[in-house]
Amino acid sequence: xGDLEDxxxxxxxxxxxxxxxxxxxxKIDKIKSTLDNAGVADWxxxxxEGYRQLLKDLSSVNPSGFNTSITSFxxxxxxxxxxxxxxxKKDGPDVNPADTVSANAARAHQxxxxxxxxDNPPWRGDSADAFGKFIAYYTGGGQAVTSQAWMFNxxxxxxxxxxxxxxxxxxxxxxxxxxxxxxxxxxxxLFSSPDGSEQxxxxxxxxxxxxxxxxxxxxxGVPVALSLVGATASQTASVLGSVPKGSPEQHDINANSPGAxxxxxxxxxxxxxxGRDDNLKKIKGVLSDMSTYxxxxxxxxxxxxxxxxxxxxxxxxxxxxxxNYRKQFxxxxxx
Amino acid sequence: MATVLSTDIYxxxxxxxxxxxxxxxxxxxxxxxxVASFSVPANGDYWTDVMDKVGKxxxxxxxxxxxxxxxxxxxAYSYAANDSEAAHKxxxxxxxxxxxxxxxxxxxxxxxxxxPNGGLK
Numbered sequence: 001x002g003d004l005e006d007x008x009x010x011x012x013x014x015x016x017x018x019x020x021x022x023x024x025x026x027k028i029d030k031i032k033s034t035l036d037n038a039g040v041a042d043w044x045x046x047x048x049e050g051y052r053q054l055l056k057d058l059s060s061v062n063p064s065g066f067n068t069s070i071t072s073f074x075x076x077x078x079x080x081x082x083x084x085x086x087x088x089k090k091d092g093p094d095v096n097p098a099d100t101v102s103a104n105a106a107r108a109h110q111x112x113x114x115x116x117x118x119d120n121p122p123w124r125g126d127s128a129d130a131f132g133k134f135i136a137y138y139t140g141g142g143q144a145v146t147s148q149a150w151m152f153n154x155x156x157x158x159x160x161x162x163x164x165x166x167x168x169x170x171x172x173x174x175x176x177x178x179x180x181x182x183x184x185x186x187x188x189x190l191f192s193s194p195d196g197s198e199q200x201x202x203x204x205x206x207x208x209x210x211x212x213x214x215x216x217x218x219x220x221g222v223p224v225a226l227s228l229v230g231a232t233a234s235q236t237a238s239v240l241g242s243v244p245k246g247s248p249e250q251h252d253i254n255a256n257s258p259g260a261x262x263x264x265x266x267x268x269x270x271x272x273x274x275g276r277d278d279n280l281k282k283i284k285g286v287l288s289d290m291s292t293y294x295x296x297x298x299x300x301x302x303x304x305x306x307x308x309x310x311x312x313x314x315x316x317x318x319x320x321x322x323x324n325y326r327k328q329f330x331x332x333x334x335x
Numbered sequence: 336m337a338t339v340l341s342t343d344i345y346x347x348x349x350x351x352x353x354x355x356x357x358x359x360x361x362x363x364x365x366x367x368x369x370v371a372s373f374s375v376p377a378n379g380d381y382w383t384d385v386m387d388k389v390g391k392x393x394x395x396x397x398x399x400x401x402x403x404x405x406x407x408x409x410x411a412y413s414y415a416a417n418d419s420e421a422a423h424k425x426x427x428x429x430x431x432x433x434x435x436x437x438x439x440x441x442x443x444x445x446x447x448x449x450x451p452n453g454g455l456k
Contacts, residue, residue, distance in 0.1 A: 061377050072369035079361050080396075148396060151389065152369075162376060284381045291385040294392060 007164055014170035015064035020056040023170075027177040028052045034184040035261070047262050054269050055177075058276060059170045066163035073156035080148045151294065158286060165279040169272060176268045183261050344414045344421035349428070351407030355400050362397035366390055 016022065032048055370390045375382045415422040 065374065065376065069373055072373065076365045076369040079365055148392070151392070155385070155389065287381040287385045291381070291388050294385070295388045 007167060010171045011063055011163070011167045014059075014167060014174065015062060017062050019059050019062070019170060023174055024052065024055050024059065024177070027174075027181065028055075031177070031181050031184050034181065038184070044259065044262070047266075051262070051265055051269060054273070055173050058269070058272055059166075059173050061166045063163045063166035063170065066159050066166075070156055070159045070163065073152045073159060077149045077152035077156065080152070154290065158283060158290075162280075162283050165276060165283070169276045172272050176265065176272070180261055180265050183264075338420065340414075341418055341420035341424060344411050344418055345424045345428070347407055348411035348415070348421075348425050351404040351409075351411060352429070355404030355407065359397045359400035359404070362393050362400065366393045366397065 014023075028048060028051075032045060035048075036045070370386060370393055373382070373386050375386075411421075411425070415425055
């Protein structure tokens with residue numbers, strides 16, 4: 001299966017708030033015009049208008065809209081973890097204590113952004129292992145500051161995944177429309193053939209399926225790993241590693257009439273839509289699980305630190321201080 | 336030895352008065368710049384939910400650091416009450432204002448905790 005382009009390259013091509021007006025409309029108008037000129041009986045222009053709206057819905061979210069959030073999460077992780085680039089806490093047989101926090105984070109990011117090339121591999125076993133180490137550290141009872149950094153790192157990964165879905169979908173929409181146009185362009189020749197039996201065969205490689213594997217799988221592992229607190233890193237990595245390596249889906253536009261071209265277009269749309277919806281559903285599930293996890297009292301203690309506001313501070317003979325005493329003796333604001 | 340102890344007391348006060356509030360400020364800024372300003376994608380209520388909890392965690396971290404700083408200052412003042420050298424150093428650092436003293440029921444002038452200036456005039 002053909003390699004996919006690097007996600008950043010694709011993002012630059014498909015970003016913008018007027019994707020529908022600048023990409024979809026001109027391409028569909030040209031397809032309509034081409035088919036109109038073919039003047040064939042089974043050509044139903046109204047159907048194209050319906051598909052135009054469906055494609056606009058598919059690509060309605062501007063993926064570059066996530067850039068600010070991604071940058072913010074990264075900045076937040078650095079801010080709380082600027083002194084946290086320590087050797088990884090050994091939390092299981094697969095965790096190498098020599099690995100630093102940032103090294104694991106870098107590998108985790110790579111599992112999201114990998115384009116499938118040898119230099120930048122997509123999600124697979126070894127990157128699953130790296131992500132397992134990342135998660136093991138996050139759940140490994142490290143210092144509160146470090147755990148907070150990981151919380152933001154996890155959010156950054158989820159935002160990257162979300163962005164990846166919308167980026168790949170827009171790219172797929174563009175490529176499908178180009179493929180449909182390519183088929184339509186040859187209709188004159190097709191239908192002027194004596195027996196009309198000739199078919200045009202256009203192959204489009206859609207990236208949606210690979211996004212599910214490269215971008216969604218690592219974050220999808222977050223709640224799995226988080227729910228396995230206490231499990232070893234190797235168990236975690238095994239769970240994550242069970243996600244199969246993704247490859248692009250191949251869809252054929254196999255048409256022997258203009259009507260068939262439009263039908264193929266519709267089929268392509270439904271596949272992209274279900275792919276997108278599945279991916280968004282996974283992200284939604286991850287975020288929901290993460291929300292539950294960090295809302296858990298014990299988790300909050302670990303991430304935030306001791307609950308001093310709940311009446312306990314880590315100072316004093318028995319580790320507590322009278323809350324009333326603390327309230328009354330609030331020291332003066334810095335003089 | 337007295338000097339070493341005084342320095343320690345002073346450092347304790349400084350940690351509670353400057354260093355921990357500075358750390359708390361980091362969380363305050365994170366909440367303002369990165370969490371509260373998060374832009375929710377279309378139909379992204381699930382993001383709103385998780386970011387709400389993240390905001391609370393960061394706010395708690397902010398408050399906990401401030402509280403821990405206050406506790407350190409309390410301890411420093413308690414010791415400084417019996418260490419004129421440390422008391423003098425803290426007073427110098429804070430602009431020569433009188434060091435508040437801890438009594439049985441509060442600051443020695445009875446200032447309630449709701450007074451943001453505590454016992455200092």
